[in-house]
Amino acid sequence: MAGxxxxxxAALRDNLIDIAERTIAGDGLAxxxxxxxxxxxxxxxxxxxNVFGDLTDxxxxxxxxxxxxxxxxxxxxLADAPQDPVEQLxxxxxxxxxxxxxxxxxxxxxxxxxxxPGEDAPDWYLHEMGQLFAYISDxxxxxxxxxxxxxLALLTRALFSSVHGxxxxxxxxxxxxxxxxxxxxxxxxxxxQLTASSEKN
Amino acid sequence: MAGxxxxxxAALRDNLIDIAERTIAGDGLAxxxxxxxxxxxxxxxxxxxNVFGDLTDxxxxxxxxxxxxxxxxxxxxLADAPQDPVEQLxxxxxxxxxxxxxxxxxxxxxxxxxxxPGEDAPDWYLHEMGQLFAYISDxxxxxxxxxxxxxLALLTRALFSSVHGxxxxxxxxxxxxxxxxxxxxxxxxxxxQLTASSEKN
Numbered sequence: 001m002a003g004x005x006x007x008x009x010a011a012l013r014d015n016l017i018d019i020a021e022r023t024i025a026g027d028g029l030a031x032x033x034x035x036x037x038x039x040x041x042x043x044x045x046x047x048x049x050n051v052f053g054d055l056t057d058x059x060x061x062x063x064x065x066x067x068x069x070x071x072x073x074x075x076x077x078l079a080d081a082p083q084d085p086v087e088q089l090x091x092x093x094x095x096x097x098x099x100x101x102x103x104x105x106x107x108x109x110x111x112x113x114x115x116x117p118g119e120d121a122p123d124w125y126l127h128e129m130g131q132l133f134a135y136i137s138d139x140x141x142x143x144x145x146x147x148x149x150x151x152l153a154l155l156t157r158a159l160f161s162s163v164h165g166x167x168x169x170x171x172x173x174x175x176x177x178x179x180x181x182x183x184x185x186x187x188x189x190x191x192x193q194l195t196a197s198s199e200k201n
Numbered sequence: 202m203a204g205x206x207x208x209x210x211a212a213l214r215d216n217l218i219d220i221a222e223r224t225i226a227g228d229g230l231a232x233x234x235x236x237x238x239x240x241x242x243x244x245x246x247x248x249x250x251n252v253f254g255d256l257t258d259x260x261x262x263x264x265x266x267x268x269x270x271x272x273x274x275x276x277x278x279l280a281d282a283p284q285d286p287v288e289q290l291x292x293x294x295x296x297x298x299x300x301x302x303x304x305x306x307x308x309x310x311x312x313x314x315x316x317x318p319g320e321d322a323p324d325w326y327l328h329e330m331g332q333l334f335a336y337i338s339d340x341x342x343x344x345x346x347x348x349x350x351x352x353l354a355l356l357t358r359a360l361f362s363s364v365h366g367x368x369x370x371x372x373x374x375x376x377x378x379x380x381x382x383x384x385x386x387x388x389x390x391x392x393x394q395l396t397a398s399s400e401k402n
Contacts, residue, residue: 155390157387158391159391160370161371162362162391164370166362168369170362172312182355182358193397194394196394
């Protein structure tokens with residue numbers, strides 16, 4: 001009996017993540033409502049909170065899937081990239097741009113999760129994000145072999161944040177007609193200049 | 202009579218912008234609702250739409266004030282900066298960070314305005330943004346005298362977007378305990394490296 005209950009619970013969990021994933025992809029995070037979810041899953045609203053502590057937990061589960069899809073895209077781009085670490089960074093950043101453009105609402109939801117002030121994301125979530133950061137820090141360690149791990153971690157965050165800002169504002173402008181090819185040009189410009197061998201602090 | 206009507210209309214307009222400015226600063230753009238605005242202004246909901254085409258028009262008017270305050274802060278930081286164009290960029294970017302941290306909701310609202318797809322912001326709004334961009338492109342033109350105006354414009358956008366991304370993700374992380382001093386370190390790192398004299402494309 002316990003096995004049956006657990007299996008039903010797991011099935012409901014997967015089903016709710018599927019529905020939330022479609023809702024976020026189609027209409028954005030703001031469109032996610034417990035009542036609509038329950039109606040589509042054919043369960044009571046209370047049943048959602050039996051499976052997830054709150055809607056934020058559910059969104060984090062959707063985001064974990066998005067991180068995994070993003071990671072797979074980046075890995076695929078990297079597989080075809082030349083051995084040059086700077087080119088690897090550029091190609092990964094362009095893959096990031098492509099993913100963001102093609103999965104706009106799901107990608108935005110990665111950065112729109114509401115957390116209580118001072119509350120951290122769960123460990124498994126930070127682990128997912130950390131895996132993506134490793135894609136960046138590996139080539140950076142090759143480019144800057146003499147930097148300390150602490151410096152490399154800061155540079156990794158700075159570089160990711162810069163690319164993120166370019167993609168974010170670039171896609172916003174693209175919705176009012178600015179060509180998206182500028183985004184890849186800006187990515188190339190910033191990354192090649194950032195990784196130029198003349199190291200500065 | 203016509204003068205009185207126009208004066209009343211102008212007073213209501215200013216009052217609505219004041220109220221919307223306070224609401225956005227205190228509770229964020231998502232908290233702005235026509236019914237609440239009308240109640241606080243002591244007018245009918247319809248009266249709002251006599252003065253502003255829609256709530257987006259009202260938000261743009263609030264954002265124009267925010268741009269002007271941001272511009273004043275940047276100009277003040279620049280007044281005390283050394284003549285070195287790289288240091289000027291760093292000091293302005295740090296002023297941008299400070300403004301964003303101290304005016305978090307108002308600053309976010311600058312980038313959260315909903316526009317119909319393909320619809321551009323009004324000319325006067327783009328003009329306000331353009332003025333801020335001139336603060337960046339002026340020192341860049343000194344640093345890169347041989348770049349074409351088109352290249353400089355792209356570099357200006359890339360540089361602003363990079364700083365914006367660092368501040369945006371940095372302040373998000375700061376809410377879960379990551380020190381904000383890292384933000385200024387990342388800004389310095391990125392800007393000094395981006396403007397390193399070895400020009401690359």
